[in-house]
Amino acid sequence: MSADIVAGTAQTTAGGLHSRLFNRLLEFGLLPVLLVVMVVVFAVAEPRFLAMDNLENIGRQSVYLLLITMAQMLVLLCAELDLSVGATVALVSVITALTMSSVAGGGTSAIILGVAAGLGVGLLVGLVNGVVVAYLKVPSFMVTLGTTSVATGAALLLSNGAPVTGIPLAFSDTWGTGVFLGLPVPIIVAVLVAVAVYVVLYWTTLGRNIYAVGGNADAAKVAGIRVNWVLISAFLLCSGLTALSGILLTARVASGEATLGTSFVLLSIAAAVLGGTSLFGGEGRLGLVILGVVFIGVLSNGMNLLRVSSYVQQLVIGVVLISAVALDRLRARR
Amino acid sequence: MTEPCEPLLRVENLTRRFPGVVALNDVSLAVAPGEVHVLLGENGAGKSTLIKILAGVQPPSSGQMMLEGRPVSFASPREAKEAGVSTVFQELSLVPTLTVTENLFLGRLPTRGGLVTRRGLPALAKEALDRVGAEVRLDARVGSLPRSAQQLVEIAKGLMGSAKLLILDEPTASLGDRESDQLLALVKKLSAEGVSVIYITHRLKEIAQIGHRVTVLRDGNYVGGLGPDDEIHDNNRLVELMTGRKPEKLYPRSPRSTGEERLVLQELHAAPDVNGVTMEFRAGEIVGIAGLLGSGKSSVGQACFGLSRVTGGKVVIDGTEVTRITPTMALRRGLVYYPSDRKRQGLALVRPMYANITLGSLGPAGVARFGMVNRRKEQATARAHVKRVNIRPGDVNRRAELFSGGNQQKAVLARGLLHDADIHIFDEPTVGIDVNAKADVYRVMDDLAQAGKAVVLISSDLPEILGMSDRVYVMHDGRVAAHLEGEAITEGSVLASFFGSKTNDREIKV
Numbered sequence: 001m002s003a004d005i006v007a008g009t010a011q012t013t014a015g016g017l018h019s020r021l022f023n024r025l026l027e028f029g030l031l032p033v034l035l036v037v038m039v040v041v042f043a044v045a046e047p048r049f050l051a052m053d054n055l056e057n058i059g060r061q062s063v064y065l066l067l068i069t070m071a072q073m074l075v076l077l078c079a080e081l082d083l084s085v086g087a088t089v090a091l092v093s094v095i096t097a098l099t100m101s102s103v104a105g106g107g108t109s110a111i112i113l114g115v116a117a118g119l120g121v122g123l124l125v126g127l128v129n130g131v132v133v134a135y136l137k138v139p140s141f142m143v144t145l146g147t148t149s150v151a152t153g154a155a156l157l158l159s160n161g162a163p164v165t166g167i168p169l170a171f172s173d174t175w176g177t178g179v180f181l182g183l184p185v186p187i188i189v190a191v192l193v194a195v196a197v198y199v200v201l202y203w204t205t206l207g208r209n210i211y212a213v214g215g216n217a218d219a220a221k222v223a224g225i226r227v228n229w230v231l232i233s234a235f236l237l238c239s240g241l242t243a244l245s246g247i248l249l250t251a252r253v254a255s256g257e258a259t260l261g262t263s264f265v266l267l268s269i270a271a272a273v274l275g276g277t278s279l280f281g282g283e284g285r286l287g288l289v290i291l292g293v294v295f296i297g298v299l300s301n302g303m304n305l306l307r308v309s310s311y312v313q314q315l316v317i318g319v320v321l322i323s324a325v326a327l328d329r330l331r332a333r334r
Numbered sequence: 335m336t337e338p339c340e341p342l343l344r345v346e347n348l349t350r351r352f353p354g355v356v357a358l359n360d361v362s363l364a365v366a367p368g369e370v371h372v373l374l375g376e377n378g379a380g381k382s383t384l385i386k387i388l389a390g391v392q393p394p395s396s397g398q399m400m401l402e403g404r405p406v407s408f409a410s411p412r413e414a415k416e417a418g419v420s421t422v423f424q425e426l427s428l429v430p431t432l433t434v435t436e437n438l439f440l441g442r443l444p445t446r447g448g449l450v451t452r453r454g455l456p457a458l459a460k461e462a463l464d465r466v467g468a469e470v471r472l473d474a475r476v477g478s479l480p481r482s483a484q485q486l487v488e489i490a491k492g493l494m495g496s497a498k499l500l501i502l503d504e505p506t507a508s509l510g511d512r513e514s515d516q517l518l519a520l521v522k523k524l525s526a527e528g529v530s531v532i533y534i535t536h537r538l539k540e541i542a543q544i545g546h547r548v549t550v551l552r553d554g555n556y557v558g559g560l561g562p563d564d565e566i567h568d569n570n571r572l573v574e575l576m577t578g579r580k581p582e583k584l585y586p587r588s589p590r591s592t593g594e595e596r597l598v599l600q601e602l603h604a605a606p607d608v609n610g611v612t613m614e615f616r617a618g619e620i621v622g623i624a625g626l627l628g629s630g631k632s633s634v635g636q637a638c639f640g641l642s643r644v645t646g647g648k649v650v651i652d653g654t655e656v657t658r659i660t661p662t663m664a665l666r667r668g669l670v671y672y673p674s675d676r677k678r679q680g681l682a683l684v685r686p687m688y689a690n691i692t693l694g695s696l697g698p699a700g701v702a703r704f705g706m707v708n709r710r711k712e713q714a715t716a717r718a719h720v721k722r723v724n725i726r727p728g729d730v731n732r733r734a735e736l737f738s739g740g741n742q743q744k745a746v747l748a749r750g751l752l753h754d755a756d757i758h759i760f761d762e763p764t765v766g767i768d769v770n771a772k773a774d775v776y777r778v779m780d781d782l783a784q785a786g787k788a789v790v791l792i793s794s795d796l797p798e799i800l801g802m803s804d805r806v807y808v809m810h811d812g813r814v815a816a817h818l819e820g821e822a823i824t825e826g827s828v829l830a831s832f833f834g835s836k837t838n839d840r841e842i843k844v
Contacts, residue, residue, distance in 0.1 A: 205696050205705045212693050215682025222641065222679045223694025223749060224665040282684045 079281025089261025097256020101166030122243025130235030164256030214281025430477030585801030593617030622803030740771025
């Protein structure tokens, strides 16, 4: 009898400690722990993993996903979703390349016009997404699924399904593979953008309003926030950053491709949620989201080094995404 | 009822804790077979928590329940129902797009070989509806029925099977006079058939009509009860038990001086239930708008703030007519609306307290310029206002959802105060909060009136209307049924107008 009680007490304390630990993990996320474990595993299994040029590789490869994940995060914070980021990358790439190749001479003016056209078409997609979501109250999941199809169709139509060549060499040399102060240019761009997103999220009224709208749109409205404007701004920023990523990617591959970027939809949501961004809106920290991107970058790089087949990689990413979403639910239920 | 018999339900030492609050503290009660047991208490007294536990929606933190002498614990509403405890909540559990019959058999449609069979259902449904006296078509979609009919369908559904105990949560709150009388007659009939009823109401006169026993809760505690031997309709005693303090202490009244007109409504029509309302609100006074649920009183406030569509008439703020009102515009013109549903319209619960206080008011509070936020100033401002409205605990970085209802309500209050507006419309500001938080809310309202602001108090809480208002508009059916001032504001005069009967002798012409 008394032994039972003692055993019972011991169990409760163990349970208490266990659940305290669990709560801590839920609060900060499992992410930092998992990341460290993963790095150690890869480093042991493949010494080349920690080599300087491989680390730079990870950085180079993650830049595009980082930009799009931050974009996705802005929309997720509003309790919305942008499935059109992948198609936007494709359309932006084709439009940018077509514009550049059609400007005679192909000098700086071609580059500027091409970038402007790419950004413009990206923002247009964002405008449509934002306006339809905000004013017509159509679920963003549906709207962006629609714009995905439209953008993909347009990209394939305009490029005839083939890579668009004729991009000025200077463009890909600088923005694709260029190095400035010893750092790859795309990485510099991503860092600057990350700082800008940080400022917007934490130090501007717009950022606050994005969190507020995602936290409770009705309350935000009653508090005097123009909810529709906030939603449109978020979708515009999202598409703008996605377009930027598409332009940098075009420079990197030195051609306009209608097949570029399809994997970004899943990966950007996975990275953002992995970094603790709530699918229900109003919650998410930029630092952790960047860590989420690093996680995905390290994971795919490591698997590549270990010659894991791309089929298996796809499978692993899916499992990671579902685990991240399940964790998000657990946290919400708490 | 007179001979002592084994109670149908006995509840002992029931306690329910939530983070930061004890919603129900060591409450015991017993319900005899066929007894109508009235549960009385202010909003936030713990009534809802108690019936949620009885209905199997929530488990208690401690304590036990005995049904017919056997200890029971319900893990789900379904288990409670199978044991014979049926609950009709205020938010009905019907599916509006399904028919009456389908709703009655929701989740337990008989099947044959895996397929739903409808044979025999109409007869059973008819029988169930006849029992409660509901005259509705079996194939009508529930969403197309009036509220009173829906309520009867819900009760009929609850009584199907073998309900021994029926719990009704304010069943007459949204019903008219005639429909209420029907419902009370039904409760009497069920009681005579031997069904026990736990009946929650705010209408004291219903107690005398149907009640056998009354239990009063306050701030989660059992504070007293009246049995068959007592004068069960001793209203003064009941009100004293419910509020627990002398009215003048709870409702402050500093000297106020009435100034110019701030807000005027002329023949205002607004969706969904305002049909021609003329009112005026002056600086330095608190004006109550009383009325039952569905009387249109909440829509009046929402229309002024752009949350309900104005379909006719005028809204005049400081002498200027405003059209196509939006919340942003109303705030800019100095009109603040404090929503009744703080969880739905008031707070972003996942956000920290400071962000909720400065929500939408970063500019007006002077902590943001040109769209850039001064975070240090923001924290300081939030702290100052947490102190001003007495939010506890005072940690502004805690998430809003971790605060009690009363403190959440005060956060909504603090945010409104940041706007330094001249017109303050409070919509049910004390629903579901404890007495001390109420006192804080009333103090803020009194301060505002004293400072020369126009304060509007929309409320279903009669003592609060009586205690706070300088003038009262009573609404019925989307119109002003009475306009009372000073001495004329009495429980009797307000109550009489709730149901539309004009109290001409007391009515004041504007």
